[in-house]
Amino acid sequence: MKRFILPVMLLAWTQHAWAGPDALWHIVHEQCRPHGPDHSVRPCVAVNDRYVVLKDRVGASQYLLIPTRRLTGMEDPFITRADAPDYFAYAWQQTDRVSGRLGRALPPDDLSLAINSAYGRSQNQLHIHVDCIRPDVKVALHWARPHLGPAWTPLPLAGHAYRARLVGGRLAGIRPFRLLMRDMVDPAHEMGRHTLVISAMTRPDGRVDFVLLDDRADPARADPASGEELQDHTCGITRFP
Secondary structure (H helix, E strand, C coil), X not given: CCCCCCCCCCCCCCCCCCCCCCHHHHHHHHHCCCECCCXXXXXXXXXXXXXXXXXXXXXXXXXXXXXXXXXXXXXCHHHHCCCCCCHHHHHHHCHHHHHHHHCCCCCHHHEEEXXXXXXXXXXXXXXXXXXXECHHHHHHHHXXXXXXXXXCEECCECCECCEXXXXXXXXXXXXXXHHHHCXXXXXXXXXXXXXXXEEEEECCCCCEEEEEEEEECEHHHCECCCHHHHECCCCHHHHCC
């Protein structure tokens, strides 16, 4: 299958010698190790044995959560194993960094996580984008809320055929990769075509529901399944009251 032509997103790391689709892996594996007299992990902002967190140079507040294990992306079978780290739960913990960069505490509804499909990414190392959600997507989720439940429901967004489902008030333990896989006849060949996005919706009583969004790459419709399209790296949502 012909791959989609992608915009440059992650490859602006010009201070490093690495380039191409493996640049992110080289940065994580070879740069984000404690070094120097202060044991800095720069350019990463956090490092442990499961993942690193890297401030993306695109946008004021975008972060990437990247596994320390070599994983290509949505198509990697490791991510659906029961013993795999709960990468999405760890990524949501990084949303506080987005608020910190913006100088204000954002409500869960303003935040999002996204992982692009194999056809909608520029890097061959799994990474989850952590940033603000697009204002129009937040509005669409608000109006769709009465129609959403634990089953997948069609929800067109950004001109693409997304579907949505509520996954409860705690992201830890939900395991979105495994949740997506359960609907598939042949996960080994299907997972890589999908993108996943997570945001949240606050009920009138103040309780939070997480919402999982999924889209599937469709070359005939010029849809690379790049869930990052639902994020806003300018965080324009902060300009609304």
